[in-house]
Amino acid sequence: MPGTLEKSVFFLKKFVYLHLLVYQTVFWYYYLYVTGVTESWFDMNETKVSQPLYFKKFTCTCDKCRYNCCRHNWQIRIDKGTYDKYTHLDNDIGKEFLDKIKVISKDPFIAVIVTNSDGSCHFLDDKGFCSIQLKLGYDYLSRTCRIHPRSISYINGAFETFLELSCEEAVRVILFEPEPMVLEQSILEPDGNGNVIPNRMLTADKYTGAVSAVELFRNLRMTSTVIMQSRKYTVRFRMLLLCLLVEQVGGLLETVQDSNVASLTNDFLKAMETGLYDSLADQMPDGLVIDFDIVLDILRDMETKNDQRFNACLRKALEGFGIDPESYSPPALLHNKYKEYYQQYFSDKEYVFENYIVNHILMEGFPFNYGKDSGVMVNFADLLAKYNLIEFLLVGVCGYHNMFDRWNIINCVSAFARCYDHALKGYLMME
Numbered sequence: 001m002p003g004t005l006e007k008s009v010f011f012l013k014k015f016v017y018l019h020l021l022v023y024q025t026v027f028w029y030y031y032l033y034v035t036g037v038t039e040s041w042f043d044m045n046e047t048k049v050s051q052p053l054y055f056k057k058f059t060c061t062c063d064k065c066r067y068n069c070c071r072h073n074w075q076i077r078i079d080k081g082t083y084d085k086y087t088h089l090d091n092d093i094g095k096e097f098l099d100k101i102k103v104i105s106k107d108p109f110i111a112v113i114v115t116n117s118d119g120s121c122h123f124l125d126d127k128g129f130c131s132i133q134l135k136l137g138y139d140y141l142s143r144t145c146r147i148h149p150r151s152i153s154y155i156n157g158a159f160e161t162f163l164e165l166s167c168e169e170a171v172r173v174i175l176f177e178p179e180p181m182v183l184e185q186s187i188l189e190p191d192g193n194g195n196v197i198p199n200r201m202l203t204a205d206k207y208t209g210a211v212s213a214v215e216l217f218r219n220l221r222m223t224s225t226v227i228m229q230s231r232k233y234t235v236r237f238r239m240l241l242l243c244l245l246v247e248q249v250g251g252l253l254e255t256v257q258d259s260n261v262a263s264l265t266n267d268f269l270k271a272m273e274t275g276l277y278d279s280l281a282d283q284m285p286d287g288l289v290i291d292f293d294i295v296l297d298i299l300r301d302m303e304t305k306n307d308q309r310f311n312a313c314l315r316k317a318l319e320g321f322g323i324d325p326e327s328y329s330p331p332a333l334l335h336n337k338y339k340e341y342y343q344q345y346f347s348d349k350e351y352v353f354e355n356y357i358v359n360h361i362l363m364e365g366f367p368f369n370y371g372k373d374s375g376v377m378v379n380f381a382d383l384l385a386k387y388n389l390i391e392f393l394l395v396g397v398c399g400y401h402n403m404f405d406r407w408n409i410i411n412c413v414s415a416f417a418r419c420y421d422h423a424l425k426g427y428l429m430m431e
Contacts, residue, residue: 047196049159049188052181052362055150057173058163063128067168067309067414069148070130073119078111079197082142093135097123143197151363152188154198155214159188162363165356165417171410174359175352180229181359200365216261217368220249223265224361228354230272235353237281239384241272246367246380253376290338295392296328298385302419310419313412317396338395345398352394356413357387390416 062068070076078086078101086097100122101111113121123131132140149167153160160183163170174181188196227242228235245268252260271277303311315325321338322331331337346352360366360383367376393416397408 047159047188049152049161049186050183051161051186052163052174052359053184054173054177054181055161055163055186058170061169062130065128065168067411068124068128069167070121070124070128070145071119073115076113076115076121077142077144078113079143080110082140083111085140089136093132097132151200152196152198153363153365154201155217155365159196159198160362161188162359164363164421165359165413166421168410168414171413171417172406175355175409175413176406177355178351180231180351181225181355181362183362213368216258217365219262219265220367221361221365223269224366225358226269227272228357228361231350231354233277233281234284235350235357235387237277237284238354239357239387240280240284241268241277243380243384246376249367250376290388290392292330292334292338292392295388296323296330298389299392300328305419307415307419309411310415313393313397313408313415316400316408317393317412320396320398320400337399338392341395341399345404346395349404352409353387353391356390357383360386386420389420 083101086094088094089097100114102114103111113123116122121130125131125134130141130145132145138146149164149170151162151164153162163174165171165174223245224242227245228238230238230241233241245265248264248268249261252258252264299314303314318325318328320341321334323329323334364379366383367379369379369382390413393412394409397412398404401408
């Protein structure tokens, strides 16, 4: 469909302004300097790490996973340390390994495993277990297999770890926790080669502004998290408040007034605490403001990416709302049905969406998104788009099944994460 991607980019920009009452189209470019992961292997025996409480609850379900990451066309990358280990194995599995990899020469991941015709990993046995781990042990797994779906961040001398939502078990332990997400200190385990290789890095050594990049980052991420966990407001109104904050921050960064960000965030939180925004919250219509034309246009574009699992979830959501999956024409009473389903299935479970958003804020380094070449409002628009899309899908799927069905929610969120975060990397980030 020609032009659909460009149209979706336009729609996502429109989200920020029509949807959340922001009237000026301005994008601010503010760079946090990032050191590439290819240059940074941390050799250490023990190091502290900050991680959400949910992290310790996660265990790979292996053969019991209904959408095993070893089965469905995932690219399984091999790091140099693991590659060197296998090349020195004088046994059948060592020879088999060399026959079933493709060298790509991109340090630190220099090869990928050639998958079977059905998309599964060659080393996955008939029972759904990894033959490498069974025969050689956990230390012989590549970094990809060892840490997925864990994500490691390095922020100016400190490590953090989170879980990515493309894994169904990660979705389960993250989204269905009714208590607010908090971080705790733990010990970060090195990989099988004694290294720690972060997925994302943020350092302040090259930043020349009045305030260090890391100080800004920590302040804004903390403030964003407090806003999104303020449960006296609906999740949708919290997103409005977050938009207002990010817009003001963007203005300060654009005019090189970064030294005023700390006072801005303090004033913002005090205003929330004293109830300054309560009257505005009362004016939000049922806590639901959504442009279905925008949502449906983006989902229709995502459907063309031919991810069968995501498309199956999408069809259920469309049918749940009574939307024709061919024309995508919304019925006349769609808004009423949406409100009915939301009140029925999510009015007392908004923590599902809260946890989804807070995990994104913490893991992605919001609102700077670890130095990506985009402004803070662009990064907010990407978060807003994900929230609107996932809310639409979950409300529709629950309507389709006439129940708050945990498995279908897990399946839907993990399928969406794979299609949007992994395959598409976010629409706005592709502009």
